Structure formats: structure tokens, C-alpha cells
Amino acid sequence: MSDSLISRIYSSFRGVDFRGEEINLVRSPNSLNIWKDYKEVESIRTRPEMELLSSFTDTIYGIFFYRVGDTEMMIVHGGTKLYKVVNGTKTVLYEGVNSARSDAFIYNNLWYFKDGANYLQFDGTTVRDVSDVAHIPTTSIGRKPSGGGTIHEDVNLLSPYRINTFVGDGTSTKFYVDVPSYDAPSFDNGIPDAIQQAKKMYEVTINDVVVYPKTSETGYEVSFGQDEGRFTITPAPPKPLTDGQDNVKIKFKKSIDKSKIYNCTLLQVFDNRVFFSGNKDYPNMIWHCALNDPTYCSDLDYYNEGLDTAEVKGMVAGNNVLWVFKEPSQANTTVFYHTPTIDAEYGKIYPNTHSSIATGCVGKAINFNDDIIFFSDRGMEGISGDITTEQVIAHRSSLVDRKLTAESNYKDMILEEWEGYLLAFIDNKVYLADSRAIFTNENHYEYEWFYWQFAKKITCAKVNKGILYLGTNDGVYTLTDTTSNVESYWVTPKDKFKYPQYLKTTNKRGCVIESTGDVSVYAKTEKTDFELIGEYKNITDAFICRIKRKKWKDIQLKFYSKTRFSLETATLEAFVGGYIKR
Numbered sequence: 001m002s003d004s005l006i007s008r009i010y011s012s013f014r015g016v017d018f019r020g021e022e023i024n025l026v027r028s029p030n031s032l033n034i035w036k037d038y039k040e041v042e043s044i045r046t047r048p049e050m051e052l053l054s055s056f057t058d059t060i061y062g063i064f065f066y067r068v069g070d071t072e073m074m075i076v077h078g079g080t081k082l083y084k085v086v087n088g089t090k091t092v093l094y095e096g097v098n099s100a101r102s103d104a105f106i107y108n109n110l111w112y113f114k115d116g117a118n119y120l121q122f123d124g125t126t127v128r129d130v131s132d133v134a135h136i137p138t139t140s141i142g143r144k145p146s147g148g149g150t151i152h153e154d155v156n157l158l159s160p161y162r163i164n165t166f167v168g169d170g171t172s173t174k175f176y177v178d179v180p181s182y183d184a185p186s187f188d189n190g191i192p193d194a195i196q197q198a199k200k201m202y203e204v205t206i207n208d209v210v211v212y213p214k215t216s217e218t219g220y221e222v223s224f225g226q227d228e229g230r231f232t233i234t235p236a237p238p239k240p241l242t243d244g245q246d247n248v249k250i251k252f253k254k255s256i257d258k259s260k261i262y263n264c265t266l267l268q269v270f271d272n273r274v275f276f277s278g279n280k281d282y283p284n285m286i287w288h289c290a291l292n293d294p295t296y297c298s299d300l301d302y303y304n305e306g307l308d309t310a311e312v313k314g315m316v317a318g319n320n321v322l323w324v325f326k327e328p329s330q331a332n333t334t335v336f337y338h339t340p341t342i343d344a345e346y347g348k349i350y351p352n353t354h355s356s357i358a359t360g361c362v363g364k365a366i367n368f369n370d371d372i373i374f375f376s377d378r379g380m381e382g383i384s385g386d387i388t389t390e391q392v393i394a395h396r397s398s399l400v401d402r403k404l405t406a407e408s409n410y411k412d413m414i415l416e417e418w419e420g421y422l423l424a425f426i427d428n429k430v431y432l433a434d435s436r437a438i439f440t441n442e443n444h445y446e447y448e449w450f451y452w453q454f455a456k457k458i459t460c461a462k463v464n465k466g467i468l469y470l471g472t473n474d475g476v477y478t479l480t481d482t483t484s485n486v487e488s489y490w491v492t493p494k495d496k497f498k499y500p501q502y503l504k505t506t507n508k509r510g511c512v513i514e515s516t517g518d519v520s521v522y523a524k525t526e527k528t529d530f531e532l533i534g535e536y537k538n539i540t541d542a543f544i545c546r547i548k549r550k551k552w553k554d555i556q557l558k559f560y561s562k563t564r565f566s567l568e569t570a571t572l573e574a575f576v577g578g579y580i581k582r
Contacts, residue, residue, distance in 0.1 A: 015448035045566035060471030145172035154298035313363025328360030394444035416420030507573035517565035
């Protein structure tokens with residue numbers, strides 16, 4: 001065995017492994033700001049740098065994109081304002097939003113915004129509170145003036161307005177709506193036309209003619225009896241021209257608790273509806289809107305996720321179901337799924353089923369390339385198995401758990417999918433799960449990972465047309481700068497060169513490295529810390545680095561750059577000597 005020459009080729013690099021130093025040679029126990037850009041050659045390289053796109057004086061809580069006609073705008077949630085940015089020009093779109101992380105979606109080419117306190121709609125010109133444009137339900141039809149009739153539509157949690165329709169009898173002047181009392185008219189004496197103030201709340205129509213508020217003389221007078229749920233119309237409305245047909249319509253206001261939806265912080269579009277959750281006052285509840293109408297949320301369209309009050313932490317659409325992830329609880333029912341079902345009486349409903357998964361979600365959840373994942377106390381978990389029979393979870397982040405779960409703001413992470421990676425942002429740290437590099441661990445697959453650090457804390461992230469946009473405390477950045485300096489390095493694992501019981505000596509012919517850019521090479525044995533071997537500038541291909549180390553048990557290499565570099569392979573040779581003396 002003595003004087004045998006062993007050649008070690010470090011190549012086909014996979015990612016980091018923070019479990020220890022003695023790991024697979026394709027991984028690194030310590031790497032920073034390195035990734036594999038699959039659009040380039042298959043080598044590892046320095047990540048792009050953040051490039052300032054637009055500066056702001058307040059923290060950025062959301063970045064969104066919305067196209068109206070030929071105009072595409074970036075909408076930025078900064079502090080308590082919404083900004084519209086078009087061709088670099090920034091204008092204030094709306095003031096008074098919540099200083100908290102926000103979300104948005106586009107439905108029927110209208111942009112909707114949620115921030116845990118507001119629910120807004122934007123059509124490209126005007127921002128409106130959703131309650132101002134919400135569907136007004138006709139809650140009762142076919143009513144007699146004294147009451148009765150048929151329940152028609154549910155109360156809308158997003159609108160205080162309701163409509164009742166009646167069949168006039170030609171003699172009755174008192175019409176009772178389907179609530180025992182309604183909101184009193186609110187007249188502003190400071191505005192001359194008090195009727196216009198009431199118009200915001202009430203409208204009475206007889207035979208399709210608006211008789212209140214008056215725009216012309218109709219011969220009818222309307223008075224209010226809000227404490228009795230009564231409207232008095234004089235003279236008495238006539239009978240309908242067609243027997244039994246509703247000919248009197250009353251729109252009125254009955255206050256509702258819109259905070260049930262407005263205070264939600266989670267939303268998920270699924271099956272042409274929007275689902276809402278994350279309301280601290282209703283921690284285990286979710287609601288959904290009507291089909292194709294985000295402005296109508298029935299007061300009956302809600303579900304309790306389990307009997308306990310453990311908080312819903314995430315909702316994910318995937319595998320034709322809606323997954324709901326709750327925080328850990330003593331009930332051990334933390335993952336639910338809702339399957340669209342047709343009911344003969346209620347139409348499309350979404351009954352929930354609890355899975356057999358007891359592991360709770362403490363971070364976020366997302367559909368990552370059709371892998372339904374969530375972050376538990378242990379790291380990233382993925383749903384595996386047949387949802388109709390048995391659900392199991394498979395761990396996805398063993399390689400980075402040691403560092404990932406120790407982050408102080410681990411539970412407040414931001415998730416975004418970009419270039420085939422899932423990026424988990426925690427303050428200024430980024431953990432990248434690579435969907436194109438997986439490995440089998442026991443009976444399940446896991447992701448390879450990379451690790452970055454930015455100079456600034458990331459407060460939100462968004463991908464648009466392949467570009468990653470990042471929000472910070474001072475502006476919006478893009479990750480597009482591939483020329484500016486970024487400190488980066490890759491460390492190889494402890495390598496015993498196949499024979500841990502023997503001493504080794506490097507070949508004096510040196511180490512052959514295929515690389516580009518500026519790279520400094522360090523070497524470390526069990527006897528020393530990392531020592532600089534040489535600095536190499538403007539490398540365009542292979543170069544030789546003479547590493548002279550004698551009688552070592554294991555060796556590590558470190559490839560470091562203060563500017564930028566890529567690394568494809570490194571070949572190191574060593575002679576095997578005598579036994580290690582204990």
C-alpha cells in the first residue's frame with residue numbers, strides 16, 4: 001500500500017450538507033453564495049447580486065404585477081401606501097394600508113389586495129374597498145308586506161347591504177324586511193342634499209321605478225322604522241301586473257362583521273374561488289368566496305379545521321384538493337384537505353377531511369413544483385402517499401436542518417419559487433432547495449440545497465417573467481447583477497483518500513482546477529486551519545495549484561473569491577504512506 005497514488009476528482013457538485021464535515025464529496029460542509037445556474041454550464045458559481053430598481057423610504061411588504069391593456073405596472077406595498085410603478089415612474093396609488101406582509105391575486109382581470117386589515121380591488125384606474133363594490137345579495141324573495149317569503153341568497157360578509165323583494169297587495173303600506181332591525185339612516189346636515197347621503201344605504205323600487213331616494217316626483221313617500229325592521233311606503237304599492245310576481249324591492253343596510261375576511265392574512269385561489277384564513281380571532285377557520293366572485297363571501301361558507309383552536313398556518317392547492325396546515329396541537333390533527341363535492345341541496349361544497357399527519361406547520365407551506373410541502377419544527381416536510389387512503393410525510397431538508405431550524409426568525413420565513421429552486425428567505429439568509437437535484441434517503445426523496453447571505457434583510461419576494469424581485473427596508477431590488485463583487489466560497493469535505501488508517505502526502509505536481517474568474521485556494525489538514533495556497537486572477541480555464549502537504553490523515557480544500565468565480569472540477573493526487581501511529 002505504501003507509495004500508492006490515489007487521484008481524487010471533485011466534480012458534479014450537488015450542494016451543501018451542514019450535518020458535519022465528513023460527508024459525500026459532491027457536497028460542501030461550508031459554502032456561501034454559491035449555486036448551480038442551469039442556464040449556464042453545469043458548474044457551481046457565485047450567485048447574482050441585488051440590483052436597486054426603485055428606492056423607497058418605507059419597508060416593502062409586497063411586490064405585485066398587473067397588466068391593463070398594453071400597460072404593465074408594478075404595484076409596491078411600502079409602509080402604509082400602495083405605489084404604482086410604470087416605466088420607472090412611481091406614483092402613490094392608495095394610502096392607509098396595513099404595515100404588514102401582504103398578498104394579492106388577479107381575478108377576471110381585476111387586482112385584489114389583502115394585508116390582514118384591508119381588502120381592496122383595483123381595476124387599473126381606481127382602488128376601491130371591496131365592501132364598496134361587493135355583491136349585494138337578495139336575501140329574501142316573494143315576501144308579503146308582513147314578512148315570510150323564501151330565502152334566496154346568503155348574507156355577504158363583505159357587504160352590509162341586502163335586498164328584499166315583496167309582492168304588493170294594493171293595501172299594505174308597511175313592509176317588513178328579513179331582519180328585526182336595520183341600520184338607521186345617516187344624514188349629514190353639512191351636505192345640502194341629505195337624500196344623497198341616504199342613497200348610499202337605501203333604495204326602494206316599485207314596478208322597476210325608483211321611488212326612494214327621489215330623483216323626480218313619483219307620488220310615493222318612504223319613511224323608516226329601523227327598530228322594527230319596517231319601511232313605510234305611502235300610498236300603498238299596487239298589486240303586481242302578474243299575479244305572484246315581486247314588484248317591490250327594498251335595499252337596506254344591516255352591519256356585518258367584515259373583519260372575519262378583512263383580518264385574514266392567508267389566501268389561496270382554488271377551484272375558481274378564493275379561500276381565506278389566518279384571522280387571529282378565528283384561528284382554525286377558513287372561508288371561501290362564491291364561484292367566480294371574490295366580492296361575495298357567504299356567511300355560511302366557512303369550515304372549522306378540527307375541534308381545537310390551533311392556528312391555520314398555510315393553505316396550498318394541489319393534487320385537486322385544498323390542503324390546510326395547522327400549527328402543532330395536542331389534538332394531533334394538523335393537516336386537513338378539502339375535496340370539491342357536489343351536494344344536491346347546496347351545490348359545490350368543500351368538506352374537509354383530516355389526514356393521518358400529526359406533524360404541525362410552524363413556518364409556511366407551498367406547492368413547490370407539484371410537491372406539497374410545509375415547514376415544521378424539524379424542517380421541510382413533503383406530502384407523500386395516496387390522499388384517499390393514507391397520508392405520510394417525507395422529510396425534504398436533512399442536509400440543512402441543523403442550520404435552517406436554528407434561525408431566530410425561522411417561523412417568519414418567506415417562500416418563493418425561482419429558476420427551479422424554492423427560496424426560503426429568513427432575514428438576510430436564503431436556503432435554496434433544488435428541484436432538479438434530488439436524492440433518495442431511506443425510502444423517500446430529498447432536495448439538494450445551497451445557502452446564501454445578502455447584505456440586506458429581505459422583507460418580501462416576487463417572480464415576474466423569470467426575474468426575482470426582492471423587497472427590503474429601503475427599496476425594490478432585482479437579482480440580476482452578474483458582474484458586481486460578491487464574496488463566495490466552496491469548501492470540500494474532509495477527505496481521507498479512501499484510507500483513514502494511513503498517512504498521505506500530496507503529489508508535488510499539484511492540484512488541477514477548472515475554474516473561471518478570481519479564486520483563492522486554501523488547504524486544511526487535521527493539523528492546521530485553512531492556509532492560503534495561492535491567489536489566481538482572471539482565470540478562464542484550467543490552472544495548476546501546488547498544494548504541498550505531508551503526512552496528513554485528512555484534507556480539505558477551500559475555493560474562495562471576493563469578486564466572482566465558477567468551479568467545474570478540481571483534481572488532487574496523493575501518495576499513501578505508512579500507518580497512522582496512535
